[in-house]
Each structure stands twice: as C-alpha cells, then as structure tokens.
Amino acid sequence: MIVAYAWRNVWRNSTRSLAVILALATGLLGALFIAALANGMMDKWVKTAIDNEISDLQMHHPEYLITQELTSTMDQDRIAQYLKADSNIASYSFRVKVDGMAATANNSVQVTGLGVDPTTESEVTNIHHLVEEGSYFEDQSNFKSMVISRKMADKLKAGLKSKIILTLADAQGEIAYENFKVTGLFATNNTMFDESTIFVEKDQLARILKLEPGQVHEAAARVVDPDLLEVTVAGLNSSLGDVETESWKELNPTLKVTASTMDLYNYILVGVVLLALIFGIVNTMLMAILERTKEIGMLTALGLSRLKIAQMIIAETVFLCLVGSTIGNLLSFLAIGYFGRRGIHFEEFAEGFESFGLSAEVFPSIDTEMYFTITIMVVITAIFSSIFPIVRAFKLEPAEAIRD
Amino acid sequence: MSIIHTHNITKTYNPDTVPVHAINGVTLSFNEGGFSAIIGPSGCGKTTLLNMIGGLERPTTGTVEVNGETINTKSKRALTEFRLKNIGFIFQAYNLIPVMSAFENTAFIMELLGWPRDKIKSRVMELLEAMDIADKAHQRPNQLSGGQQQRVAVARALSTRPKFILADEPTANLDSHATGNLLDMMLKMNEREKTTFIFSTHDDRVMRRARRLIKLDDGKVVDDARS
Numbered sequence A: 001m002i003v004a005y006a007w008r009n010v011w012r013n014s015t016r017s018l019a020v021i022l023a024l025a026t027g028l029l030g031a032l033f034i035a036a037l038a039n040g041m042m043d044k045w046v047k048t049a050i051d052n053e054i055s056d057l058q059m060h061h062p063e064y065l066i067t068q069e070l071t072s073t074m075d076q077d078r079i080a081q082y083l084k085a086d087s088n089i090a091s092y093s094f095r096v097k098v099d100g101m102a103a104t105a106n107n108s109v110q111v112t113g114l115g116v117d118p119t120t121e122s123e124v125t126n127i128h129h130l131v132e133e134g135s136y137f138e139d140q141s142n143f144k145s146m147v148i149s150r151k152m153a154d155k156l157k158a159g160l161k162s163k164i165i166l167t168l169a170d171a172q173g174e175i176a177y178e179n180f181k182v183t184g185l186f187a188t189n190n191t192m193f194d195e196s197t198i199f200v201e202k203d204q205l206a207r208i209l210k211l212e213p214g215q216v217h218e219a220a221a222r223v224v225d226p227d228l229l230e231v232t233v234a235g236l237n238s239s240l241g242d243v244e245t246e247s248w249k250e251l252n253p254t255l256k257v258t259a260s261t262m263d264l265y266n267y268i269l270v271g272v273v274l275l276a277l278i279f280g281i282v283n284t285m286l287m288a289i290l291e292r293t294k295e296i297g298m299l300t301a302l303g304l305s306r307l308k309i310a311q312m313i314i315a316e317t318v319f320l321c322l323v324g325s326t327i328g329n330l331l332s333f334l335a336i337g338y339f340g341r342r343g344i345h346f347e348e349f350a351e352g353f354e355s356f357g358l359s360a361e362v363f364p365s366i367d368t369e370m371y372f373t374i375t376i377m378v379v380i381t382a383i384f385s386s387i388f389p390i391v392r393a394f395k396l397e398p399a400e401a402i403r404d
Numbered sequence B: 001m002s003i004i005h006t007h008n009i010t011k012t013y014n015p016d017t018v019p020v021h022a023i024n025g026v027t028l029s030f031n032e033g034g035f036s037a038i039i040g041p042s043g044c045g046k047t048t049l050l051n052m053i054g055g056l057e058r059p060t061t062g063t064v065e066v067n068g069e070t071i072n073t074k075s076k077r078a079l080t081e082f083r084l085k086n087i088g089f090i091f092q093a094y095n096l097i098p099v100m101s102a103f104e105n106t107a108f109i110m111e112l113l114g115w116p117r118d119k120i121k122s123r124v125m126e127l128l129e130a131m132d133i134a135d136k137a138h139q140r141p142n143q144l145s146g147g148q149q150q151r152v153a154v155a156r157a158l159s160t161r162p163k164f165i166l167a168d169e170p171t172a173n174l175d176s177h178a179t180g181n182l183l184d185m186m187l188k189m190n191e192r193e194k195t196t197f198i199f200s201t202h203d204d205r206v207m208r209r210a211r212r213l214i215k216l217d218d219g220k221v222v223d224d225a226r227s
C-alpha cells in the first residue's frame, strides 16, 4: 500500500516529475551514447591493431625483445610443429625483421623492414586487403618486390615500379644493401605504422641479412577462439621454454590498459551525470514533501511511523528516478543499436583520428551489463537523494501540521 | 468505567518567550461508550485539550492516562504506535489522502496494522455501507462532497475498533444537512459498536446531540453537564 501510495505520488505533480524524468533520461542517453562511441572507437582501434599489425599473439627469442639483436633468432620448423599441434591456433606466419634505411634518388627514410611469407602472412594480417595499387607480392618478375604504404611512397617521392634501395646492417654487423622495386601500395588507417613499415619477401631479406636458413625473428598467429587466447599463450610458453609467447595485450600494453580503463571512464561519466542530477531530484522531492505538509502531518497523527514515512519517500524517489532511467536506457539501447549497425562516419575529423590508428567509421557499442549497473547506480542515487527530504519530513510535528 | 483520565493538566506555549497558557489545570474522566462534546469560544483550548488526550501534544504539567497507562511520558515513537493502535482521529479538514479512493483511505490503518486482505475488504464495505457511501468506494476525495469526505474519515477512524475516537470540529466545514447526517452516523456507530466519541464543536445543533457537554473557557472547565 505504501508502494502504491508512493507510485501515485510521483504523478501528483506530473509536470514537475516529468522535468526530472526527462533530465534523467536525456542525461543518461547522452552519457551512454558517448560511452558507446568511446567503446566503438576502442574496439575498432584494438581490432585494427590486431588485424593489421600485431595479430593475436607473437613469439620471439627472449633476447630479441630486449636488444632486437639480429642474431636472436628462432628455428621456424620447430615452432611450426608446436603451432600446428595447438587446436586454438588458426594460422601463423614467420617474419624476419630489421631496421634500415629505404632510399630513392630523391629521399631516404628510416624504416622497419618486415620480411614476410606472402601466403602465410595473408592468413595472419590483412595488409594484402589494403593494397590499393599493384599487388601483394604477386608480381613474378626478376625484381625483388617491395610493398610500401602510400604515405611512405609520398615521403620517398616514389610510386609503383620505382626503385628503392634498402640499406641495413646484416647479422655479422656488415653494411649491406639491395635494390627493390615497388610492386604494391597499401594504406592502413594508422599513420605511424604506414610511415615506418615496408614489406619484402622473407627469404630474400633473410639472405641479405645472412641469417642461417630457417631462422626467423618473429612468429605471428591468429587464434580460433579469442576467449581462449590467454590459455593458448600460457600453453605455448610452458611447452616452448626458450621462446617468449605474448598476446596482443602484452605486446601493446597501451592498447590493453586503455581498453580496460574505458569501462571505468564510462562509469565515471555516468556517475558525474547522476551527481549533477541529484540536485534536481532532491529539490523536486523537497517540494513534494513541503506541498504535503498537512497530509504527512495528518498521517503521522493517525500513527504512520517514521520508518513508513521514510519508506514512502524512498519509494517515491526511486520510482521517479527509475522511470527516468528506464526511458534513458531504452532510448540509449535503440540509438546505440541503430548506430551500432549503421556506423557513424567522422569524415570531418578523419585525418586526426587516423594518426592515432583510429578508424573514421565508428560502430558504437555497449555491454548490456552497463544498463543493469546503471539502473543500480540510479537506485543508489535515488536513495541518497531521499535522505534530505526524509529529514525534512521527520521535522514535521503532527499537531502543528494539522492546525491551520 | 473510565478509560481516559486527565489529571490537572496544563499547557503553556512558548514558555520562554511570550507564554500562552492554553490549558490551565483540567481534570476530566471519560467513560467507555460516551458521546461527549467539548465546547467553548474560539481559542478556549478545545484543540489543545483533544491533542493532549490523543497523544499529539504533551501537557506542560499533569498526566494523561488511557486505560490506566500514563501516555504523556511515552517516547515519540511509542506515542505514534499508541495512536495507531488505540485512537481514531477525525479532523476538521485534510483528513483523506487525495490520491487514494474512499475504499483505500478507509483501509489505510488496517493496512498499516497488517490485517489480512479479505478481512480489510469486508470491514471497509461494512463501514462504507453504514456510512451510506458504499457506492462511492472507488471515488477519490475530490470527487466526493465535504460531508461524504467526512463520512469516509469516520469510517477510517472506526475501522480498527479503537478504544475511542477524537474528532476536532468534524462538522465545521459542513452545511446543516451534512452536519445532521454525519452526527446521525456517529451516533449510530456509537450505539452499534459501543465506540467512545469525544469531539469539539461550536455548533449548537451538534451540542444538542451530545450526551455530555464539557464547556471550556480560558483553558479551564467551567461546566460539565450530562444528560
């Protein structure tokens, strides 16, 4: 009965209640949509980084991670055996990696040269899909092929079929160089990656570096089930003691930390919105109590206990806020669902986004869990907001309230 | 048998600033089943006396006993519970909860006391029928006339068969027809349920129906006549 009474009280001054309800609904819609956008950007960022550069996991000689010494290599056949045996490994590829200088007649640029096996590499990263001009090592001429980004081509003032000289220090520390011909131009949406990475064929690079046959610097692999990634990494680390296997989270800690603090930031955002709304809620409830001085005094005279009065005010505040948050959640669900399917294009800001490795097209998304957590946060906010009105109601003396 | 006894009670408002001596030594007893009116000019202390008997205000000095229990020393919380379980109240106005129907208003105290649903329902209907407003059970107070609203208040006050009912000028806002009508209802229930009624009034027609008239002046009992 107290509950029914409280519910009806919410609608006694419906204009005033609606103001609070709308404030809550729009506040939550705004906060949730921003949270979903942030999530969408984050997901995209992580996914792009995994797809284009890192892949799910990588393996290195432990020394290589620290010194990047060219001689810190691994035996590719031995590692392949283990990867083949692991049922959660979908695909893998081996790489030879070196820092060097790419030069044309016009310009020279510091680069990271990745020697890849085009066939297996295509199963691990999707650079081959991002080739816009030429091809991804399909050119069967006598030249040694090099695939570079459009941005790199601009820096080198080179184009398709341009000649590029790659100069580097080989495994014995001797200066070596080789001529390549640009056979493919790609573009990811990560400027930093594009401006530093070039691709050549693994066996050719290994030969220039004078590596022992079958020796590689890096293995990259994709998993079947991302949820089991950590298990797979742990398994490989225990069976291959002399090789360090790391997931993308370890390989790019910034990515991991940012992705996991995102939720926290989102909750803080919602918390701030609720905090700002507390004043409105308290004010509305105080007005509601003041308006009902006689009624509450009369009920106290009849014998309504303080506990029941507190219950009534809490129920009324919680109802008021829940109506608002339910509308807010519903609108957010619809808006996030709609834009989550359709995507939002940030054409105007695209350039800025891409220099951070972010995509200009964002698909907002949110964990369903967040709606529930927010509902609980709203209930707590409502209970907190009822304290002041309850104190006010307790101060009413029934004898004074009913005398007029 | 006496169920209420006030022993030399006084009430002084604002004792520290501008003292108002609203009640100046009142000793009274009320018997079970009575139908008593407290009368006197405006400001003579009728409301103050009723409030002290009902545990809404504490006397400055003296004691109020109900069923042999001293109530003026009880804590606020204990008094609230005492009122809920022992006393029915009817006020001059603002008796009813505007967002609840006549039925729900009548059921309010029984609900607070946790009566079973079917028992509440039959008691409410019994009372609303006795008050001749059963057909208005599902109307809200603003859809009822002043007299009908007061009859709902009487029904609620009677609902849990309290020891006595205190009514402070229950007919003050009613026209003569509604006043007569409400008095009929109160007398009927006084006889049928043996409920003790104590009410205040300035209205001659109401006084004439009372079986005991306690006249106050300046916070003192100046006449106490039984018929």
Ligand SMILES: Nc1ncnc2c1ncn2[C@@H]1O[C@H](COP(=O)(O)OP(=O)(O)OP(=O)(O)O)[C@@H](O)[C@H]1O
Pocket (backbone or CB within 6 Å): B013, B014, B020, B021, B022, B040, B041, B042, B043, B044, B045, B046, B047, B048, B049
């Ligand atoms: N809270 C208060 N503070 C100060 N004085 C008060 C207070 N309540 C009542 N009084 C005074 O006490 C006296 C008795 O008041 P009370 O309300 O009991 O009179 P009453 O007989 O009920 O009058 P009425 O017929 O107008 O209702 C009056 O002089 C009144 O002004």
Ligand SMILES: [Mg+2]
Pocket (backbone or CB within 6 Å): B046, B047, B048, B168
């Ligand atoms: Mg009065």
